[in-house]
Amino acid sequence: MAFGTLQDVDIRGKTVLVRVDFNSPIDPTSEMILDDKRFREHIPTIRALEDGKVVIVTHQSRPGKKDFTTLASHAEKLERLIHRPVTYIDDIFGRTAHEAIRTMRAGEILMLENVRFNAEENLTMKPEDAAKTHLVRRLSEMGDLFVNDAFGTAHRSQPTVVGIPRVMKTVAGLLMEREITMLSKVSSGAPHPITFILGGTKVDDSIAVADHVLRNGIADRILAIGVVGNIFLAAEGRAIGEPSRQLIESLGYTGEIQKARDILAQYADQVLLPETVAVREKGERAEYPVSGIPQDTPILDLGSESVRSMVDQIRSSGTIVFNGPAGVFEDPDFAIGTYELVRAAAGVEFSVVGGGHTAAVIEKMGLESAYSHLSTGGGACIEFLTGKKLPAVAALEASWEYFGR
Numbered sequence: 513m514a515f516g517t518l519q520d521v522d523i524r525g526k527t528v529l530v531r532v533d534f535n536s537p538i539d540p541t542s543e544m545i546l547d548d549k550r551f552r553e554h555i556p557t558i559r560a561l562e563d564g565k566v567v568i569v570t571h572q573s574r575p576g577k578k579d580f581t582t583l584a585s586h587a588e589k590l591e592r593l594i595h596r597p598v599t600y601i602d603d604i605f606g607r608t609a610h611e612a613i614r615t616m617r618a619g620e621i622l623m624l625e626n627v628r629f630n631a632e633e634n635l636t637m638k639p640e641d642a643a644k645t646h647l648v649r650r651l652s653e654m655g656d657l658f659v660n661d662a663f664g665t666a667h668r669s670q671p672t673v674v675g676i677p678r679v680m681k682t683v684a685g686l687l688m689e690r691e692i693t694m695l696s697k698v699s700s701g702a703p704h705p706i707t708f709i710l711g712g713t714k715v716d717d718s719i720a721v722a723d724h725v726l727r728n729g730i731a732d733r734i735l736a737i738g739v740v741g742n743i744f745l746a747a748e749g750r751a752i753g754e755p756s757r758q759l760i761e762s763l764g765y766t767g768e769i770q771k772a773r774d775i776l777a778q779y780a781d782q783v784l785l786p787e788t789v790a791v792r793e794k795g796e797r798a799e800y801p802v803s804g805i806p807q808d809t810p811i812l813d814l815g816s817e818s819v820r821s822m823v824d825q826i827r828s829s830g831t832i833v834f835n836g837p838a839g840v841f842e843d844p845d846f847a848i849g850t851y852e853l854v855r856a857a858a859g860v861e862f863s864v865v866g867g868g869h870t871a872a873v874i875e876k877m878g879l880e881s882a883y884s885h886l887s888t889g890g891g892a893c894i895e896f897l898t899g900k901k902l903p904a905v906a907a908l909e910a911s912w913e914y915f916g917r
């Protein structure tokens with residue numbers, strides 16, 4: 513690793529600013545946190561800092577969204593999960609925050625207010641400009657060391673992510689380190705054959721990933737499922753039906769069909785498409801070959817034959833990268849494809865999952881421990897898999913180069 517980690521620093525007695533990503537789904541009426549995965553994943557880092565005074569910096573959602581809210585319930589959630597008191601301060605860098613930190617003792621945990629309440633944190637900036645913001649200057653006065661554990665925000669070039677590392681010694685937390693180690697392994701050191709399963713609705717991301725991993729010889733094959741599969745079927749010239757076409761159009765992905773066609777032109781042997789699909793007919797699941805898809809009803813899942821052949825491909829893989837479901841799995845009649853592929857991938861030697869929906873299915877099936885890694889980053893994971901250097905990683909490296917040695 514070209515950056516510092518917790519092993520490289522002495523925490524004792526220090527005030528440690530820790531950037532985590534507790535951004536989680538919240539019920540808009542009850543304000544209840546609906547999924548605590550990100551909390552659970554950051555706990556090892558927070559525990560590892562118990563010899564210091566831990567000041568947590570995080571965001572929740574973005575300005576303008578319904579779940580852009582204060583962090584009182586986040587502090588309560590963390591307290592319950594970590595079994596230690598967590599003091600919530602409704603301030604980011606004002607006098608109240610300064611005073612609370614000044615009187616902290618080693619072993620205590622404090623959570624500052626939603627850092628995106630400060631307008632500067634919502635700007636995309638170059639690290640050198642981010643370092644000059646009030647937010648970075650004031651926050652950095654409040655600690656001795658910065659730990660960035662927020663892998664979920666690693667693709668954002670925002671002040672706390674890229675600015676603080678320029679002005680303070682910064683190391684990666686345990687989650688950041690694990691995410692980068694596991695995701696890096698996909699492109700170097702993972703057992704072959706390497707199969708990428710690309711599904712769900714975020715077609716542009718999936719096409720970018722497919723293009724990168726095929727062009728660079730990272731993936732041996734791609735299984736295209738969900739709406740991503742429909743795009744590839746359309747690219748192959750299949751009549752996928754009006755509702756599935758309309759969905760692609762409404763998501764703004766019609767232009768992706770040509771990109772899928774270009775991928776098929778170069779890598780046809782490595783991209784596996786559905787051979788059969790499932791639709792709803794008279795209220796029930798019905799299956800058709802892709803040569804005869806009914807034109808008036810949407811594709812909702814893989815057909816059983818396709819499930820079987822994709823399961824075989826998964827079982828013969830050394831590595832699986834799973835991103836996005838095979839169908840509308842929220843409806844039990846159309847969950848078969850997703851569940852069967854998830855079950856098969858759990859048996860593979862090295863298995864990495866990006867995407868919240870897929871991870872939620874895996875957790876619901878109780879298969880979390882059978883997978884090598886469930887990433888906490890949606891956008892960050894995708895950017896990593898498209899071969900981009902994440903701003904947070906570049907900032908960690910530059911900080912270590914400057915302050916670490």
Ligand SMILES: Nc1ncnc2c1ncn2[C@@H]1O[C@H](COP(=O)(O)OP(=O)(O)OP(=O)(O)O)[C@@H](O)[C@H]1O
Pocket residue numbers: 711712713714737738739742759811812813835836837838839840841842866867868869870871890
């Ligand atoms: N054929 C299909 N038609 C319509 N929707 C589909 C189809 N296949 C999958 N989906 C939908 O895709 C959604 C999940 O896609 P998405 O790309 O958001 O998943 P993800 O990669 O796990 O991302 P996230 O991190 O946002 O959860 C599900 O709600 C599912 O119903």
Ligand SMILES: O=C(O)[C@H](O)COP(=O)(O)O
Pocket residue numbers: 533535573574664665668889890891892
């Ligand atoms: O959930 C995420 O993807 C991260 O918390 C980043 O959030 P953002 O997309 O609002 O920057």
